[in-house]
Amino acid sequence: MTSTGTGTRWLTAGQQRVWRTFLLGSTRLLDRLERELRERHGLSLPEYEILVRLSESAGRQLRMAELAASVSHSRSRVTHTVTRLEAAGLVRRTVCPTDRRGVVAELTDEGYIRLVEAAPTHVDGVRGHLVDLVDADDFEAVGRVFAAAAQQLDPGCAAALPRITRE
Amino acid sequence: MTSTGTGTRWLTAGQQRVWRTFLLGSTRLLDRLERELRERHGLSLPEYEILVRLSESAGRQLRMAELAASVSHSRSRVTHTVTRLEAAGLVRRTVCPTDRRGVVAELTDEGYIRLVEAAPTHVDGVRGHLVDLVDADDFEAVGRVFAAAAQQLDPGCAAALPRITRE
């Protein structure tokens, strides 16, 4: 696709190169991280992310909706993911005491252990395949760029966004 | 996950923030681009990408393996995607004349038309949800970062990588 008579503002050659490089690189990266987690710990990346959020919450538990918002997945998707994790004994469901519609997902001890085992694999991957490869300032720029996108797209509200301010 | 006694080099708080912002932002972004393409043109993002590669190739055709490499998807995945596109009449398969094992996928006229229709939607999305939101230098940095990752991860070879050289 290059310029035609229509009103569309196409990407410049440079922008297009960046965009495609991003698509390619992130595809490969996510693919690899997923593969490493799955082979060594039997977890998918989304599953891992869920466990992380739970582990960081007070009481290691979170309402389904908050969980969904924090990873920006659909509720339905989180339901399915949690169902799998529950079947694996890594998470437990409870009815929310303050709202009987609600469900809170809680990390089990076994889930916590699995997470602790898996974390080094994941972190090593993120470092080895990304962070340690690049200039620190460039990496910071990535943060600013995707913060902007995340915020502009925010499905519902910007709540879940880790604040990126220059302190 | 924060520092423990083990040898793992954890991410700094800042690095972690960037990494999570990237995950969140790219999830939302890809999600949105996919949704826009699908609603308005009945195409998924991977399907769209395939059509783009074909449209840019000599004769609007490409061997399956090259197609797979160019988008960094598994061969199997490309087989399935092309099967769908073929069923939709957007792509046609032919046996490769020079290697009877080979299959070349060719963009049909209808496929080309659909692509031309869809392209503005996609480009507007990439601009509106990303490029136009951010500092040009930051965006360039994104290119460098993911080029590094893509190259380090390259499944097979770096061939498909759009060259990012400062001219």
Next chain:
DNA sequence: CGTCAGCAGTTGAACACTCAACCAATCAAG
């Protein structure tokens, strides 16, 4: 309080992706 709109979460069917097994053509070696 009773009704009703809207929210929390689940369900199941349709669809996409992965993985390993597979077939067929090629190529290199004897």
Next chain:
DNA sequence: CTTGATTGGTTGAGTGTTCAACTGCTGACG
């Protein structure tokens, strides 16, 4: 030539994701 290893691509089963329909609870308003 024949054999065997390799490459190009497909297949189908298993798994994950999406989408729309659905249940049950809550909370606002009359």
